[in-house]
Amino acid sequence: MNVGERHYRTIWLSDDKRSVEIIDQRWLPHEFRIERIGTVAGIATAIRDMWVRGAPLIGVTAAYGVAIQMTDDPSDEALDAVWETLHRTRPTAINLRWALDEMRRFLKPLAPEQRAEAAYRRAAEIADEDVGLNRAIGENGLAIIKAIAARKKPGETVNILTHCNAGWLATVDYGTATAPIYLATEAGIPVHVYVDETRPRNQGAQLTAWEMAGQGVPHTLIVDNAGGHLMQHGDIDMVIVGTDRTTANGDVCNKIGTYLKALAAADNDVPFYVALPSPTIDWTVADGLAEIPIEERSGDEVSLVWGKTADGKVAQVRVSPDATPAANPAFDVTPARLVTGLITERGVAKASREGLKAMFPERG
Numbered sequence: 525m526n527v528g529e530r531h532y533r534t535i536w537l538s539d540d541k542r543s544v545e546i547i548d549q550r551w552l553p554h555e556f557r558i559e560r561i562g563t564v565a566g567i568a569t570a571i572r573d574m575w576v577r578g579a580p581l582i583g584v585t586a587a588y589g590v591a592i593q594m595t596d597d598p599s600d601e602a603l604d605a606v607w608e609t610l611h612r613t614r615p616t617a618i619n620l621r622w623a624l625d626e627m628r629r630f631l632k633p634l635a636p637e638q639r640a641e642a643a644y645r646r647a648a649e650i651a652d653e654d655v656g657l658n659r660a661i662g663e664n665g666l667a668i669i670k671a672i673a674a675r676k677k678p679g680e681t682v683n684i685l686t687h688c689n690a691g692w693l694a695t696v697d698y699g700t701a702t703a704p705i706y707l708a709t710e711a712g713i714p715v716h717v718y719v720d721e722t723r724p725r726n727q728g729a730q731l732t733a734w735e736m737a738g739q740g741v742p743h744t745l746i747v748d749n750a751g752g753h754l755m756q757h758g759d760i761d762m763v764i765v766g767t768d769r770t771t772a773n774g775d776v777c778n779k780i781g782t783y784l785k786a787l788a789a790a791d792n793d794v795p796f797y798v799a800l801p802s803p804t805i806d807w808t809v810a811d812g813l814a815e816i817p818i819e820e821r822s823g824d825e826v827s828l829v830w831g832k833t834a835d836g837k838v839a840q841v842r843v844s845p846d847a848t849p850a851a852n853p854a855f856d857v858t859p860a861r862l863v864t865g866l867i868t869e870r871g872v873a874k875a876s877r878e879g880l881k882a883m884f885p886e887r888g
């Protein structure tokens with residue numbers, strides 16, 4: 525995506541060909557900061573403390589973490605240790621385990637002295653593959669938006685609700701849920717996006733809104749609780765969200781609050797789509813509610829909110845009494861029965877075991 529005149533991916537190799545540079549998402553939308561990270565500890569911090577976030581980008585960042593480790597120590601023991609260290613950072617997004625497994629599978633058969641160079645090459649390929657997958661998701665989702673637009677009167681917008689940030693910032697480029705939106709805008713289809721603020725960390729208000737503004741996509745920020753009301757009044761044509769892990773049965777784990785949007789969508793006959801690249805499918809898990817570990821983050825993220833003060837400083841304020849404890853489950857599971865379709869790189873699958881098997885027969 526472009527920021528101003530310049531095209532950026534969300535992660536890239538530094539000039540020293542060893543460290544990576546990332547957009548530090550903690551400061552957006554107020555400051556655009558780039559950080560250079562050259563250690564495994566730094567990569568672990570960036571993932572855990574959400575300098576980078578979003579399932580696909582977490583995976584790519586971890587892949588580069590393995591590469592950094594291989595320059596320091598390419599032994600089997602170090603490869604296993606970096607897998608463990610990075611796997612511990614965030615438990616829910618399956619792309620993290622997918623990328624770590626892929627790096628280990630690729631590197632293990634190589635002689636240690638070949639591993640560093642090969643690891644950077646494979647990490648770069650995983651990053652490039654992510655861009656390709658998202659572009660294909662965009663094309664497949666675009667067909668859905670086009671079909672809705674065709675039923676509208678000339679000039680009427682297609683109104684899309686999205687939750688969290690499943691955008692460019694959550695991937696390497698394009699985003700998953702946002703890819704169809706960007707392609708629709710490029711194709712001249714009038715779209716308008718309702719952006720859920722996405723408490724507690726406000727990925728919608730801070731990241732999706734910033735992306736939409738930067739790409740010139742008409743959008744409106746709403747509080748998380750407004751979606752149901754808008755659907756009851758016919759103001760939403762479709763919902764598109766991303767996912768951190770989708771089970772082999774089509775259950776969708778995504779940012780906390782997604783389930784409530786899906787319930788409201790079902791009650792109002794609003795199509796509810798989930799956009800995902802195939803590395804986000806966990807083929808080993810069937811029942812999302814019973815089997816997916818849900819990350820529990822610090823209650824401080826609920827009690828304290830970041831923002832820009834009147835004098836232009838980025839600061840944190842407390843919104844609840846000092847003595848009030850807060851719980852912060854970061855994700856929830858939307859059962860497959862509430863999902864209209866899974867927009868993958870291969871096409872739109874039914875959210876069911878049969879639907880996913882038909883789309884990915886080699887995994888059946």
Ligand SMILES: CSC[C@@H](O)[C@@H](O)C(=O)COP(=O)(O)O
Pocket residue numbers: 577578579580617687688689690691694695699700701727765766767768778779854
């Ligand atoms: C293409 S990103 C899909 C998901 O990772 C996204 O919707 C999401 O829930 C991100 O959560 P986050 O906690 O910000 O990493």
